[in-house]
Amino acid sequence: MSIFSVAFLLIALVAAYKLIFSGPASNRPPSSRTPALRPVPRAKIDAVASMFPDLARDAIEYDLARSGSVERTVDNIINGRLQSPPPTFQSSSSSSSSSSSSGPSRSSNSTPTPPPTLALLQTANKEELDAIVDNPPPRVWTDTPESRAKNLRDRKLLMIEQARRKFAQKSAES
Amino acid sequence: MASSQSTAIRRLMTEYKELTLHAPEGITAGPLSEDNYLVWEALICGPEDTPLEGGVFTAILTFPRDYPLSPPQMRFTTPLYHPNIYPDGRVCISILHAPGEDPNMYESSSERWSPVQSVEKILLSVVSMLAEPNDESPANVDAAKLFRTDRKAYEERVRKNAQESLGL
Numbered sequence: 001m002s003i004f005s006v007a008f009l010l011i012a013l014v015a016a017y018k019l020i021f022s023g024p025a026s027n028r029p030p031s032s033r034t035p036a037l038r039p040v041p042r043a044k045i046d047a048v049a050s051m052f053p054d055l056a057r058d059a060i061e062y063d064l065a066r067s068g069s070v071e072r073t074v075d076n077i078i079n080g081r082l083q084s085p086p087p088t089f090q091s092s093s094s095s096s097s098s099s100s101s102s103g104p105s106r107s108s109n110s111t112p113t114p115p116p117t118l119a120l121l122q123t124a125n126k127e128e129l130d131a132i133v134d135n136p137p138p139r140v141w142t143d144t145p146e147s148r149a150k151n152l153r154d155r156k157l158l159m160i161e162q163a164r165r166k167f168a169q170k171s172a173e174s
Numbered sequence: 175m176a177s178s179q180s181t182a183i184r185r186l187m188t189e190y191k192e193l194t195l196h197a198p199e200g201i202t203a204g205p206l207s208e209d210n211y212l213v214w215e216a217l218i219c220g221p222e223d224t225p226l227e228g229g230v231f232t233a234i235l236t237f238p239r240d241y242p243l244s245p246p247q248m249r250f251t252t253p254l255y256h257p258n259i260y261p262d263g264r265v266c267i268s269i270l271h272a273p274g275e276d277p278n279m280y281e282s283s284s285e286r287w288s289p290v291q292s293v294e295k296i297l298l299s300v301v302s303m304l305a306e307p308n309d310e311s312p313a314n315v316d317a318a319k320l321f322r323t324d325r326k327a328y329e330e331r332v333r334k335n336a337q338e339s340l341g342l
Contacts, residue, residue, distance in 0.1 A: 051206065051213055054262045070211055078212060078236050095190050114330055115252045116232045117217075118341035141191045145208040151194070152204045159202055159217050159270050161228045170228070 037065040040092065044070050050116065058091045059084060066133055117160045121152070129161050182241040186211045189293050203235075212237045214246075216297055220336050225329040229336030233265070233300075245270050245287035248296065250252065252279050252339040255331050256320035257307040258323040266313035269299045 040061050047070050048060045055077065062085035063073045076082050087089065124132070137154035187239050190211075197203065202220035205211050205258060216236040220226030237246040248270060250263040257268050273286045285299075312318030320328040 042256065049237075054249070064238060073208055074213060080239070113342055115339055116215075117230055117252065117339060120234050121341070130212075139195050139197075148194070148204075149208065152202070155202050156215075156217050159200075160230050160340065163219065164342065166335070167228050167340055167342055 001043055009024070037062075037089075040066055042092070045092075048077070050119075058089070061085075061091045063088050065089075079080055120156055121138040121160055121164075123153070129157065133156050133161055133165070179239050181241055183211045185242055186214075186237060186293075198294065198298060199302075200296075200301070203293060206234075210241070213270060214293070216248075216293075218297065218301060218304070220339075221301055224305045225332040226304055226336050229339040231304075231339050233263075235296075242289040242291070242298075243292070245272060246293075246296070248300070252335070254304075254335055255314070255317050255328075256304065257309045257312045257314055258303050259317075259320050260313040264313070265300060265303075267299055267303050267313070268297055275298060313339060 016170050045057055045061050048064065049055065051058055051074065051109075052060070059082055060073065063076055063082055064070070067076065073082075130158045132154050136158055139155075140151065142148055142151060166171050187339070193201075193203050200221075201216065203214055203216035206213050206215050215231045215235070216235060218231045218233065220229035220231065220294045229252075231250055231252045233248050235246045235248050238312065242250040248265040250259060254263070260266060268285045269287055269291060271286055275290070306316070307321055309318040309321050317328070320331070
């Protein structure tokens with residue numbers, strides 16, 4: 001047996017050993033495989049939480065910390081790849097002695113959050129709302145995603161603002 | 175896989191355009207951001223002549239990558255006390271179930287999901303579901319019970335949802 005075939009055998013053995021024993025991350029130092037967890041801006045957690053209000057914020061934050069992107073995390077959620085954060089995970093909210101919910105379950109947030117319609121309304125000031133009601137956004141399909149997003153937002157605002165005004169009018173009459 | 179995803183996105187873009195131009199009265203819908211066509215928000219006006227009249231209800235639709243082969247999921251993000259809406263907002267109607275996965279065993283396959291359905295048809299079904307609850311297969315047992323036994327109290331509670339939906 002030449003020295004080369006011995007060396008080859010050794011390398012193969014080491015590779016096989018690594019393959020067999022590298023399975024669960026628990027028996028290896030986490031730094032060797034898990035990507036570094038990034039701190040997650042609150043706005044990103046809010047963005048995902050608004051789409052999936054029933055998911056625990058911890059779970060969302062944990063996934064964002066690993067994915068680094070709202071889009072990838074949304075993909076993970078849609079495809080059922082959202083994992084429960086490990087007990088060692090320090091979420092930004094866990095330090096404030098809030099309930100440590102386990103796994104992706106409905107967060108036990110007791111403060112009622114304002115309806116999403118209000119959040120949308122708050123993106124516009126009174127003048128803008130008046131302008132939208134007086135001059136309803138046209139139903140057009142424009143060329144750029146930006147102008148389509150603006151048109152969609154304005155049409156949503158119109159619906160909400162008209163409903164609010166009607167409601168106020170009705171309760172004033174009765 | 176990549177091609178099925180682009181099929182989904184092409185189809186959703188066509189539907190978005192169609193809904194932008196010709197959405198039925200009282201419905202506004204489109205992707206939350208065009209960066210991700212698989213997550214939409216829909217606004218639905220409470221149907222007239224029902225206790226929900228006057229309210230505007232928001233829902234998130236999440237589409238699978240193989241849309242339109244599989245249906246999206248829909249979840250209201252404004253509180254709605256309704257026999258066919260789970261307390262967490264998930265909508266339970268037959269058009270959102272593919273044939274073969276019928277949890278209630280009573281739906282006919284014609285009203286189930288198939289690729290010829292669309293976001294518009296889903297939203298129209300939801301509007302009629304809001305107007306006429308089906309208390310036979312309740313997703314919210316409490317709401318179904320109240321709907322059946324004390325219609326007045328039920329309507330009172332639902333009217334509150336309409337008001338809350340506007341932040342009033």
